[in-house]
Amino acid sequence: MQTSGKFVLLSAIWGGSFALIKVAVDAGVPPVWVAAARCLFGALALWAVCLARGAAVPRDRRTWGHAAVVAVLLNAAPFTLFAHGEALVGSVLAGLFNATTPLTTLVFALLVVPGERVTGTRLAGLLVGFTGVLVVLGAWRGLEGHLLEGGLACLAATACYGAGFACTRRFFSGGGHGASALSAVQVTCATLQLLLIAPAWAGPPSWPGWSAVAALLVLGALGTGFAYxxxxxxxxxxxxxxxxxxxxxxxxxxxxxxxxxLGEHVGWHTAAGGAVVIAGVLLARSRQNVKISP
Structure with missing residues (x-):
């Protein structure tokens, strides 16, 4: 599959993930268990892909060590934060907050990826993008209660993604290991991390109903397995x-x-704020200001 085709397919899978998370949390599944189930089903799907491809499993400590760190940043922490955010706000808002990921990625890329430079245009893009976040939130009406907490949880998740993208490129995606094997190792690490903390944090899991289980299965196998x-x-x-x-x-x-x-309402400031966020991202990522590594 060509890069452009993968791009469109990945955007569709991850775009649908927010609705699946909403189905699970609305059924009463605690956010940390949403994240744990998502990673568990994702890991199983990824190991199935590795088995089908005959992919070699990394055995060196360095790869597993970096995988454990990336798993926190790209899986365990943001999955829990997004699920917590969607317990308080709709999937539409969560998806729009996720659009700030390129902005947080830029911040961390400037810190850890050699060759990335700060420019005036990039800084302007960051300001425009995060102004769009305030518009999405309807900041002029006051920020408090569930909207503020849910929005901050989603933004914290995108900050984790930003750090995770940058760390993956510099420390984890290189070498001779295949993408499926590295993804399986990463999501397995996240599964183990979440299964260790979920019982202490939210108690033992309980049966949430078939619709929630189906949502988590698709979310994990497709949105966290194949998508990764x-x-x-x-x-x-x-x-x-x-x-x-x-x-x-x-x-x-x-x-x-x-x-x-899901029948969620899309207000004018939600759509306008989303457009401003994307405009800021495009400005910060304008072609003349981006150094893309091979």
């Missing part, structure tokens, strides 16, 4: 900045699915 192979392939092919721009398109999918299938 696509994601790592994109990072390798185009670098963390370009790969993270899949979130330009993800809000379109999440908004359409949330509005049509």
């Amino acid at each position: 192979v696509l994601n790592l392939d994109l990072i390798r092919a185009a670098g963390p900045a370009a790969a993270s721009t899949v979130t330009y398109v993800t809000p379109l999918w999440s908004t359409a699915i949330g509005a049509v299938l």
Whole structure:
């Protein structure tokens, strides 16, 4: 599959993930168990892919060590934070907040990826993008209660993604290991991390009903299994900045699915703020200001 095709497919899968998370949390599944189930089903799917491909499993401590760190940043922490956020706000808002991922990726890429430079245009893009976040939140009406807490949880998740994209490109995606094997190791680490903390944090899991289980199964196997192979392939092919721009398109999918299938309301400031966020991302990531590593 060509890079452009992977990009569109990944955006659709991740765009639909927000609705699946919403189904699970609305059924009463605690956020940390949403994240744990998502990673468990994702890991099983990834190991099945590795078995089918005959992929060699990394055995060196360095790879597993970096995988454990990346797992926190790209799986355990953001999955829990997004699920917590969606317990308080709709999937449409969560998908729009996810569009800030390229902005947080830029911040961390400037810190850890050699060759990335601060420019006036990039700084302007960051300011415009985060102004869009305030518009999405309707900041002029006051920020308090569930909207503020849910929005901050989603933004904290995108900050984790930003750090994770940059760390993956510099420390984890290189070497001779295949994307499916690295993704399986990463998501397995996240599964173990979450299964260790979930019982202490939220108590033992309980049966949430078939619809929630089906949502978690699809969310894990497709949105965290197959999608992570696509994601790592994109990072390798185009670098963390370009790969993270899949979130330009993800809000379109999440908004359409949330509005049509879940009946969520899309206010004027939600749509306008989303457009401002994406404008800021495009400004910060304008071609003349992006150095994409091979």
